[in-house]
Amino acid sequence: MICDRCSAQVYLIEKCNYCERSLCLSCIKSAKRQKKIRRIVICKDCWGKLPIRTKFKREK
Ligand SMILES: [Zn+2]
Numbered sequence: 001m002i003c004d005r006c007s008a009q010v011y012l013i014e015k016c017n018y019c020e021r022s023l024c025l026s027c028i029k030s031a032k033r034q035k036k037i038r039r040i041v042i043c044k045d046c047w048g049k050l051p052i053r054t055k056f057k058r059e060k
């Protein structure tokens, strides 16, 4: 699979919950579980945008 952000070919891809791109692990800044079901993933680009980062931090 190809990462949408850095174009690296990797085996494991995760989707950023904010920009909806499929990303490799090195492009993911942080991730957490919501209510033990949903996984919230934020990429490095979205982490750089303060409103999105704040939103991520508020997710429980
Ligand atoms: Zn990547």
Ligand SMILES: [Zn+2]
Residues within 6 Å of the ligand: 016, 017, 018, 019, 020, 021, 042, 043, 044, 045, 046, 047
């Ligand atoms: Zn993103």
